[in-house]
C-alpha cells in the first residue's frame with residue numbers, strides 16, 4: 556500500500572550523516588561541548604541568514620521566547636497580546652516571566668493573528684504583541700507595526716515555524732524588536748534534539764539574552780542577574796550549521812510542494828487551503844487545509860496511507876492550563892472554528908510530485924466519501 560508520511564526526517568539525516576560524524580569527531584577531539592567555536596560560528600551564520608545583527612543560540616524555542624520576553628522587559632503585571640491559534644509555548648513563556656497572556660482571535664484566511672483584534676485588546680497595561688508566523692507564513696507586519704506604534708507596544712516575533720520566510724522581502728527574525736526560533740527536529744531548520752535562537756537588531760537586548768542564557772554570568776564568575784541554563788550545545792550548533800547551508804534549498808522544496816498542492820486543490824469542493832498573503836513568501840512548515848468533518852476526513856486519509864496532523868485542535872484559551880484567564884467557549888469564534896476544521900497535509904522538502912498528487916487525490920475522495 557502507498558504510504559505518505561507526514562514528515563520525513565530520515566532522508567536528510569542519512570544524507571548528512573557523514574558531515575555530522577565529522578562534526579562529532581571534531582567536538583570530541585577537542586572536548587569542546589559548550590559555549591565554544593561551533594556555537595559562535597552558527598550564531599554568526601544564522602544572524603546573517605535572518606538579516607539581523609545578533610543571534611543568540613539557546614536550548615529550545617520555548618527558552619528563546621522566555622529570553623525574548625525578558626529582554627523586551629516583560630515582567631509582572633505586563634499584558635502580552637498573542638493569538639488563540641498557536642503552540643502553547645508562546646503563552647507559557649509569558650506566564651513564566653510573570654506577564655499576563657491576553658488572547659485574541661485570528662484571521663479566517665491565514666489563521667494568523669488579527670491586527671484589529673490586537674488593537675481592540677490594548678489596555679494601559681499592554682506591553683507587547685506577539686505575531687506568531689504560524690505554519691511558516693509571516694503575519695501582516697504592516698498592520699501589527701501600525702498598532703504597536705500607535706500604542707507603544709514592543710513587537711516580539713514567534714518565528715518558531717518560519718525560518719527563512721519573508722515579509723516584503725525581509726526575513727522573519729528581523730521584523731520586530733526581537734524574535735524567537737525553535738530548532739526542534741521537525742522544524743524547517745531542526746537540530747538533532749532541542750535547540751532555539753533569539754534574534755534582534757538591538758545590541759542591549761542581545762546582551763541581555765546572552766547573559767541570561769548562561770546563569771546571568773556577564774564575565775567569568777561575575778553573575779550580574781539571576782539567569783538560566785538555556786545554552787545551545789556546541790554539537791547541536793555544529794549540526795545546525797551543516798543544515799543551515801541547505802535551508803534555502805529545502806524551503807524552495809517546500810514552496811514547490813505547496814504550489815503543487817495549491818494547483819491540485821484549486822476548485823476542489825469542500826477543501827479550502829490556508830491562503831498565502833501577496834506580500835509574503837511563506838516557507839510552509841505546514842500545509843494546512845480547512846475541511847468539514849475534519850476527523851472523518853483524517854481517518855479516511857489515514858486508511859489510504861496518508862498521514863496528517865492538526866495544528867492545533869484546541870485553541871489556547873480552551874486549555875485547562877489557562878482556565879484561570881476566564882475565557883469561555885465562543886470567545887474567539889474564528890480560532891474555534893479553525894480548530895474544528897484544520898488539517899495539516901504531508902509536507903517536507905523532499906516530498907515528490909507523485910506523493911503530493913496522491914495526497915490530493917485521496918483528499919478529494921475523503922471529503923466526498
Ligand SMILES: Cc1ncc(COP(=O)(O)O)c(C=O)c1O
Pocket residue numbers: 615616617618641642644645687713715716736737738739749750751
Ligand atoms: C509557534 C511555536 N512557538 C513555540 C514553539 C516552541 O519551540 P520548542 O518546542 O523548541 O520549545 C514551537 C515549537 O513547537 C512553535 O511551533
